[in-house]
Each structure stands twice: as structure tokens, then as C-alpha cells.
Amino acid sequence: MEHPDLIHARFEAQARSAPDALAICSDQGSISYGELERLSARLGAQIEATGCRPGELVAILAERGPRLVVAALACARAGRPFVVLDLAYPPARLAELARICRPKLLLKAGDEARTRACGFETPALAVDLDCGAAAAPARTAASSPDAVAYLLFTSGSTGLPKCVACSHRPLVHFVDWQARTFGLTRRDRFTLLSGLSHDPVLRDIFTPLSLGASLHIPAQDVLTAPGGLHAWFLEARPTAAHMTPPLGHLLTAVRGRPAPLAELRYVFWGGDVLRRPLVEAVGRMAPACESVNFYGATETPQAASCFRVPPGCADDRAPIGTGIDGFSLEIRDEAGAPAAAGEPGEIVVRSAFLSLGQVRDGRPPTAAEAQSCYATGDLGYLRPDGQACILGRRDDQVKVRGHRLELAQLTACALAAANVAQAITLDLGAPDAVRLACFVQPRDPGAGLETEALRRHFETRLPAYALPDALVVVDALPLLPNGKIDRQALIERGSRAPAPSPPAAATPAMAGASVAAAALVDGWRDIFGREQVDAASSFASLGGDSLSYVNAYLCLEEALGSVPERWTTMTIAELAAGAPAERKRGFLVDVESAILMRALAIAAVVASHFQLLFTGGAATGALIWVSGALFGNLQLHEVDHQANLKPIGRLLKSILIPLFAVEAPQVLVKFALHYHARLSSVFLYTDLLDYTGLPNSGPNAYGGHEFLMWYIHCLLHIILIFAALIFVFSKILKVRRPVMTALIAAVGLGLAGRFVLPALVVPHFWSQPVNPMSVFNHSPATYLATFALAALSGFTGRKHRLALMAATLAYAGLSAPIYGVGDSVALAAVAALLLFVPKTRLPRPLSLPVHMLAGASFFIYLLHLKFLWLAHHFPGIPVIAIWAAAMAGGVAAWSAWNWGTRRLGAATAWARRAASAANLGLARAAPVGGG
Numbered sequence: 001m002e003h004p005d006l007i008h009a010r011f012e013a014q015a016r017s018a019p020d021a022l023a024i025c026s027d028q029g030s031i032s033y034g035e036l037e038r039l040s041a042r043l044g045a046q047i048e049a050t051g052c053r054p055g056e057l058v059a060i061l062a063e064r065g066p067r068l069v070v071a072a073l074a075c076a077r078a079g080r081p082f083v084v085l086d087l088a089y090p091p092a093r094l095a096e097l098a099r100i101c102r103p104k105l106l107l108k109a110g111d112e113a114r115t116r117a118c119g120f121e122t123p124a125l126a127v128d129l130d131c132g133a134a135a136a137p138a139r140t141a142a143s144s145p146d147a148v149a150y151l152l153f154t155s156g157s158t159g160l161p162k163c164v165a166c167s168h169r170p171l172v173h174f175v176d177w178q179a180r181t182f183g184l185t186r187r188d189r190f191t192l193l194s195g196l197s198h199d200p201v202l203r204d205i206f207t208p209l210s211l212g213a214s215l216h217i218p219a220q221d222v223l224t225a226p227g228g229l230h231a232w233f234l235e236a237r238p239t240a241a242h243m244t245p246p247l248g249h250l251l252t253a254v255r256g257r258p259a260p261l262a263e264l265r266y267v268f269w270g271g272d273v274l275r276r277p278l279v280e281a282v283g284r285m286a287p288a289c290e291s292v293n294f295y296g297a298t299e300t301p302q303a304a305s306c307f308r309v310p311p312g313c314a315d316d317r318a319p320i321g322t323g324i325d326g327f328s329l330e331i332r333d334e335a336g337a338p339a340a341a342g343e344p345g346e347i348v349v350r351s352a353f354l355s356l357g358q359v360r361d362g363r364p365p366t367a368a369e370a371q372s373c374y375a376t377g378d379l380g381y382l383r384p385d386g387q388a389c390i391l392g393r394r395d396d397q398v399k400v401r402g403h404r405l406e407l408a409q410l411t412a413c414a415l416a417a418a419n420v421a422q423a424i425t426l427d428l429g430a431p432d433a434v435r436l437a438c439f440v441q442p443r444d445p446g447a448g449l450e451t452e453a454l455r456r457h458f459e460t461r462l463p464a465y466a467l468p469d470a471l472v473v474v475d476a477l478p479l480l481p482n483g484k485i486d487r488q489a490l491i492e493r494g495s496r497a498p499a500p501s502p503p504a505a506a507t508p509a510m511a512g513a514s515v516a517a518a519a520l521v522d523g524w525r526d527i528f529g530r531e532q533v534d535a536a537s538s539f540a541s542l543g544g545d546s547l548s549y550v551n552a553y554l555c556l557e558e559a560l561g562s563v564p565e566r567w568t569t570m571t572i573a574e575l576a577a578g579a580p581a582e583r584k585r586g587f588l589v590d591v592e593s594a595i596l597m598r599a600l601a602i603a604a605v606v607a608s609h610f611q612l613l614f615t616g617g618a619a620t621g622a623l624i625w626v627s628g629a630l631f632g633n634l635q636l637h638e639v640d641h642q643a644n645l646k647p648i649g650r651l652l653k654s655i656l657i658p659l660f661a662v663e664a665p666q667v668l669v670k671f672a673l674h675y676h677a678r679l680s681s682v683f684l685y686t687d688l689l690d691y692t693g694l695p696n697s698g699p700n701a702y703g704g705h706e707f708l709m710w711y712i713h714c715l716l717h718i719i720l721i722f723a724a725l726i727f728v729f730s731k732i733l734k735v736r737r738p739v740m741t742a743l744i745a746a747v748g749l750g751l752a753g754r755f756v757l758p759a760l761v762v763p764h765f766w767s768q769p770v771n772p773m774s775v776f777n778h779s780p781a782t783y784l785a786t787f788a789l790a791a792l793s794g795f796t797g798r799k800h801r802l803a804l805m806a807a808t809l810a811y812a813g814l815s816a817p818i819y820g821v822g823d824s825v826a827l828a829a830v831a832a833l834l835l836f837v838p839k840t841r842l843p844r845p846l847s848l849p850v851h852m853l854a855g856a857s858f859f860i861y862l863l864h865l866k867f868l869w870l871a872h873h874f875p876g877i878p879v880i881a882i883w884a885a886a887m888a889g890g891v892a893a894w895s896a897w898n899w900g901t902r903r904l905g906a907a908t909a910w911a912r913r914a915a916s917a918a919n920l921g922l923a924r925a926a927p928v929g930g931g
């Protein structure tokens with residue numbers, strides 16, 4: 001007696017106990033269990049007679065029909081592993097599959113003409129359904145449940161397919177579990193609808209034959225004829241069916257009120273995302289039917305998990321559930337650690353019933369090589385109730401203009417539109433140039449589907465960077481023989497689709513938007529030194545920082561006439577959409593309060609250092625607040641969107657390069673002249689030193705000019721602290737919102753650094769002001785909370801402004817007796833201005849110098865120390881004149897630096913294009929094959 005864990009053993013038992021029971025029903029007639037047993041036994045004997053030895057692979061060239069079932073049973077009973085090659089695929093594709101698996105024998109279970117067209121030279125044997133001939137006894141080889149039973153190809157529609165081998169155990173285990181879980185019996189009527197080269201076809205075949213139930217097989221053209229699948233269901237009256245969602249849409253695509261499918265008990269879905277509208281449509285058509293969502297991969301044969309969709313399920317996407325018996329699902333983050341509930345990660349399947357592994361050079365793996373864990377490449381998350389949900393393929397994530405985007409997000413948006421039955425979004429571009437195309441199939445082709453209406457639907461629901469580049473309406477999404485969407489056919493169609501033509505007559509608003517967009521693209525391309533600037537670019541996505549902020553703002557004001565709030569994260573298209581057809585230039589213009597305060601603060605800081613006025617640290621505190629607000633509005637927004645630290649890295653680079661360009665030569669000159677030089681300026685730790693006891697006036701004030709670098713070094717250290725916090729919360733602790741969590745943690749750490757830490761060290765800390773020269777008056781720990789509160793205001797926008805203002809007032813009030821009333825008052829005033837008065841109206845002639853001073857603030861601070869030396873060595877020059885020269889010199893240096901970096905960027909881009917062209921020329925000239 002055969003081992004019960006062989007895939008054909010239970011069929012043989014059913015054939016012995018009920019030989020007259022119906023096994024197969026198709027357009028080619030009916031076959032009983034006894035007849036099917038004799039047919040498969042005879043074919044098994046013929047396979048042995050060909051010289052194909054046990055364990056050698058047999059390929060079944062098949063069409064949908066009973067001969068496929070006979071061939072699969074014959075191979076299993078003869079101890080020969082098999083692979084199904086679907087004749088619906090092109091001959092070139094079949095030849096490629098055969099080259100990978102290298103079969104020793106072909107079984108022809110389809111149309112003879114199609115089989116000949118494949119041109120295989122492998123020995124072949126025809127599958128006969130003539131039950132009149134006497135059956136030869138099959139001399140079956142002894143088989144082990146751990147031996148290779150069949151081979152499967154991954155179902156990818158493009159690229160080189162992968163072949164995996166499976167033993168008997170996974171399929172036997174699945175059939176037993178499915179029958180037990182869903183109460184399937186010999187009275188059930190099953191369908192064979194799965195793709196023939198797709199692993200569900202094996203459960204289509206072996207589940208009913210293991211139970212003694214009947215298998216009903218439609219002709220292939222039934223699956224594609226309008227209304228054909230529903231008509232066939234009415235005739236065949238199945239009670240259970242395995243289907244992909246695209247096939248489900250074909251089943252429900254019936255005009256009018258279709259006749260109900262009263263006997264259908266179960267639809268087992270798999271192979272694609274199952275959405276609520278399809279479940280509801282099948283429920284209306286088959287009131288007694290329960291939808292069950294299966295999840296698995298070719299490497300996790302049949303199903304790794306399932307979810308029984310309850311009536312009235314509110315989920316737009318059905319969860320994939322929990323692991324079936326013997327399987328478990330895990331969600332793993334990028335580091336391979338378990339993700340918390342709700343956190344996205346890769347779906348990993350653990351089981352003793354996985355495939356044996358990949359077939360290489362025609363050699364299948366052995367049971368000893370089988371793995372117990374498989375990383376699927378699918379992204380998902382766990383709900384609090386333990387049910388797993390799928391988000392999409394890891395390789396279906398694209399980076400669009402600095403933003404991470406799931407293609408499934410666009411597909412879901414399309415499916416929410418009126419009269420859309422099916423949709424899929426694909427990237428048709430090159431690896432470094434994303435081009436998104438959304439293909440949609442109307443629910444009612446007669447009602448039509450206007451692409452402009454669809455485009456407006458997208459524009460009202462998605463950010464500008466996520467809008468598809470092309471919308472393509474198709475009568476029906478093409479399907480592969482396995483029932484999945486034929487992506488390659490859509491890619492070819494999308495590449496032929498013409499670009500949308502502009503409207504015949506543009507309105508004045510549209511004309512204004514077009515002109516503004518073109519001006520912004522040209523202006524920002526020059527500012528950022530980039531070629532890839534288009535309507536979907538934003539200031540933040542282009543790597544904008546405090547050095548480029550003002551130039552970009554001025555360009556935007558010139559193009560639009562006025563600048564909207566939160567402009568740094570808006571795309572050029574969004575900005576240009578608000579451009580008037582004709583701009584009016586008035587005497588008063590709006591200036592961002594952050595820009596105004598930055599200009600005033602840097603002017604006051606330099607004046608204070610020149611002893612023209614005394615600010616008591618107020619100007620520096622204001623400068624730190626403005627810097628924090630810009631950091632939150634720019635870098636933290638991009639870190640949050642991109643889910644990486646690159647925006648902070650770009651900011652650090654934009655600060656460090658000019659900083660070292662100025663400070664390093666100066667220190668070298670001092671060393672060469674044997675002049676007192678402090679290395680703290682180039683090793684970036686002036687903010688960490690205590691200057692108590694040093695003179696605070698004269699040529700050697702604060703022990704040299706290096707002390708005044710503390711402000712820049714303090715900002716650098718604070719930015720590094722933020723980078724470290726975000727890294728910890730995103731990569732190590734895996735919190736859901738790492739940027740916001742880092743901001744809150746920075747406030748807490750900053751409060752401790754400003755009040756708790758010095759209280760432990762400084763005597764009478766709470767009863768007297770801190771010494772201005774003490775390390776606690778200029779360390780990053782002291783200003784971290786100031787910077788973090790300001791960054792919160794920039795990151796969260798104005799929706800939390802009252803709470804932030806209250807927190808800032810409490811913070812300033814607590815700081816006043818310790819760090820000075822002037823500093824606290826300035827802090828509260830600047831916070832209130834930026835939170836509640838985001839723009840200030842100034843006379844137009846005054847706005848340009850304000851912008852210039854604000855943009856050049858870093859260079860003014862960096863270089864004013866050189867002018868301070870003039871003030872001490874040439875007392876005859878009015879200090880106010882030296883102050884003015886310092887401001888003008890910083891602006892000149894900033895302008896020169898911007899000009900130089902733009903020219904360098906343009907030269908680099910030209911060199912890159914030249915090198916690329918040279919490489920392309922070499923590649924074209926290179927001989928094929930090599931020497």
C-alpha cells in the first residue's frame with residue numbers, strides 16, 4: 001500500500017472505494033474515478049517504458065482539460081516528478097522554462113499543433129483519454145513523502161522565471177487542512193480555474209480527488225468571453241472555487257441582474273490583493289458564499305495563511321490573516337528584528353512545509369537542503385488583533401522626487417473613482433527616472449471613463465508628487481494564463497501611449513500658472529545647480545537649506561508676486577497653480593517673519609560683538625529660535641518624508657565646507673606666524689569650553705576670536721544630536737513616528753541640560769544668573785530645548801501654535817532669572833511673531849536688503865570676526881562703518897559662494913554627461929564576446 005503522505009495515495013483509495021463516482025466533468029465528457037485510475041495507471045506504465053527513470057523530471061505540455069489531470073496523476077504514481085508547462089504561453093517562453101528545468105520526457109496534454117510549434121527535441125509521449133483500451137499495470141517505484149513530487153515556476157510576468165521544487169508533504173498537508181477546516185466532502189463540486197503553471201492548480205486537482213469529489217473544468221475561452229465565466233458557473237454548479245481577484249472580476253462582470261449562484265459555498269482567493277468591492281459583488285451574486293483570502297508564495301506552496309472574510313467586513317483590503325496549521329507569519333524590519341504591531345516590515349513565513357528550494361542547472365534540491373524560513377519580499381504589518389495585512393511588494397515601492405511612494409496607493413485611489421472596476425499602477429520609467437502609469441478598466445464600458453475626470457479625482461486625493469504621469473483606460477486588463485494581470489502587456493501599451501495633449505484653449509489662470517512654473521523651474525535649476533528640476537520638484541526635495549532659502553524665496557516671489565505659507569514643501573506645480581495671470585507690484589510686500597527676524601538678529605549679534613549695543617544674549621537666542629524653526633520646516637519634513645537622514649547630511653555639508661574653508665587656512669597662518677591659535681575652531685568644540693576668568697574686552701577678548709565660533713559649533717552639535725535621536729528611534733527602537741518622537745525627546749533632554757545639569761554643578765544656580773563666560777551659557781545642552789521647541793513649530797505647522805506658545809512662555813519664564821530677562825523676552829517675542837504673524841509687510845525697497853542679510857547670515861557671522869580685528873587695530877575708523885562693512889562683506893561672500901557652487905554644479909553635470917556619452921560610445925564600439 002502506498003504511503004498516505006504521497007499526493008496520489010488518497011486518490012487511489014477513493015478510486016477503489018467508489019470507482020463509479022464522477023471524477024472529472026469537462027466539455028470533453030465525463031470521467032469516473034475508476035476510469036481515471038485506469039488512464040493514469042496506463043500512462044504511468046508508458047512513462048516507465050520510455051526509459052525515463054524514477055526521480056527524473058517529466059514536463060507536461062498542457063491545455064486546460066482532463067488530460068492534464070491524467071498526466072499529473074500518472075507522473076506521481078510512477079514516481080516521476082513533473083512540471084506543468086502551459087501551452088497558452090508563447091513558444092519562446094516555454095523553451096526558456098524547459099531550459100531551466102531540463103525535463104527528460106514530455107507529456108503532450110494539449111493541442112498537437114501547438115505542441116509541435118514549441119519545437120522541443122526532448123522525447124515525447126501523447127496523453128490519451130481513450131478508456132476503451134486495456135490498462136497496463138503500473139510498476140510504480142517506491143516513493144518517499146520527502147522526495148521531489150513536482151516543480152513550480154514563479155509567476156512573474158517579466159524577467160527570468162525561477163523554478164522551485166516541492167516534496168509531497170506540503171500539498172498533502174494543505175489538502176488535509178483545507179478539508180478539515182472548511183468541511184469539504186465528496187459531495188462538493190470543485191473548479192479548475194487556476195493558471196496551469198501556477199501552484200494553485202495542484203490544489204484545484206488534488207483537493208477534490210483526495211476527497212472523492214468532482215472536478216469541473218471549463219474550456220480556456222470561457223475564462224475570457226464576456227459573461228462566459230458566470231454562464232459556466234450556472235451550468236457547472238460548483239460549491240468551491242479557487243480564484244484570483246482578476247478572475248473574480250470576470251465572474252461578476254455581468255450586465256443587468258445575473259442569475260444567482262445558489263450552490264457556491266466557498267471562493268478561496270489568492271494571487272493578488274482582495275478588495276471589499278469584489279467580495280461584496282460575489283456576495284450579491286452568491287448569497288451563501290463565504291470568501292476566504294489565502295496568502296502564500298511559490299516557495300510556500302498552496303497557502304501560508306488565510307483570513308475568512310466576515311459579512312460586512314469594513315476593510316478595503318482584506319487581511320491575509322494568520323498562519324494555517326504548521327505555518328506562522330512574522331513581520332520583520334530592515335534589521336531583521338520583529339516589528340511592533342502596526343509597524344510595516346517584510347513578511348516572513350516559517351514552516352516545515354516550505355518548498356525544497358530552487359532548481360539550479362536542472363538539478364532539484366534534496367530534502368536536506370530545505371529551509372524552514374522564507375522572506376517573501378512582501379511588505380505588511382500586524383493588526384492589534386494579530387491578523388496580518390499586506391501593503392504590497394517591496395519592489396513596488398518607488399522614490400518619486402524625494403518621496404517614498406507605494407504604487408498600491410495610486411491603485412487604491414483609482415479604484416475609489418466612479419465606474420472603475422479594476423486598476424493597476426506600474427512604473428514605466430528607467431531605474432533613475434520614475435514614470436508612473438495607472439491603467440484602469442471601467443465597470444461599465446458603455447458608460448465611458450473620462451481621463452480628465454480621473455485626473456481631477458487624483459488631484460483632489462493625492463499630493464502632487466504622487467500623481468501618475470499617465471492615465472490609460474483599457475476595455476479589460478490583460479491576464480496571464482495563471483489568472484494574474486499581464487504587466488508586460490500593459491508596459492508595452494503604456495510605452496506606446498501618446499503624451500496627453502494640452503487643452504485647446506488655456507484660461508488666463510492656466511497661462512499664469514504655466515509662465516510661473518517655467519520661471520520657477522529655470523530659477524531653481526540655477527539656484528540648486530541641478531538639471532532635474534521639474535513641476536513636481538519642491539524646495540525641500542531639491543535639498544534646500546538655510547543657505548539657499550532666501551534665493552529660492554526671492555525667485556518664488558518674483559514668479560508669483562506673493563509667497564504662500566508652507567511653500568518649502570509645495571511642488572512647483574502646486575505653487576504655480578496659485579499664480580495670477582497678471583502680477584501687480586505694489587509698494588508694500590509680504591516678507592516672511594522668519595526672514596525678517598533672521599536679518600534683524602544677525603545685525604544685532606554683530607553690533608553687540610562690535611560693542612555698538614548690548615543685547616544680553618537676546619539676539620543670539622532669537623537667531624537660534626529662527627534656525628530651529630527653519631530646521632523643522634525644511635530638514636525634518638524631508639527626513640520624515642524620505643525616512644532617512646540624507647537631508648540632515650546635506651545641511652551639515654553646506655555648513656561644514658564653508659566653515660573649514662574659512663577657519664582652516666586661518667589656523668594654519670597663525671601657526672606659521674607663531675601667533676596664538678586655538679584648535680577648538682577647527683575641531684569644532686568652542687561651545688564645550690569654559691571661558692570664566694578670561695578678559696571680555698580688548699584685542700584678545702575671550703582668549704581670541706575663536707570663542708565667538710561657539711554659536712556655529714553649538715548649532716552643529718544640536719543638529720548631530722537630532723540625527724542621533726532620529727537614528728535611534730527609527731532604526732533601533734522602530735517607533736512609528738521617529739521624527740516627532742525625536743523632537744519630544746530633544747525637548748526633554750534640552751530641559752535637563754538647561755536646568756538640571758548645571759544645577760548639579762553650579763553653586764546657587766537657582767538664585768543668581770549664570771556667568772556669561774560659563775560653559776553652561778553656550779553649550780549645546782543649554783540651547784537644545786530652545787532649538788527643539790522652535791523645530792516643533794516649524795515641523796507641526798500652526799495647528800499646535802497655542803500649545804507651543806504656552807510651552808515657550810513657561811520655558812522663557814523659567815529661564816529669565818538664570819539666563820537673563822533679555823534673552824527670555826526676545827525668545828518669547830520671536831516665538832509669538834513666527835507662530836501668529838508668519839508674514840510682515842515692508843516697503844519694497846527695504847525687502848531686498850532684509851532678504852540679503854537673512855540669506856547671508858551664516859557668512860556674516862563667520863566673517864565678521866575678521867572685521868572685528870579691524871575695529872581693535874584701527875580705532876580711528878568709526879565702528880559703525882566697520883559694522884556696515886562686515887554686513888556687506890558677508891553678503892558679498894554669500895553671493896560669491898552661491899555663484900561658485902552653481903558653476904561647480906553645472907561643470908560637474910557637464911562632466912558627468914560627457915563621461916556617460918564616452919562610456920556609451922565605448923560600449924557601442926566594443927566587440928561582442930570579448931577577447
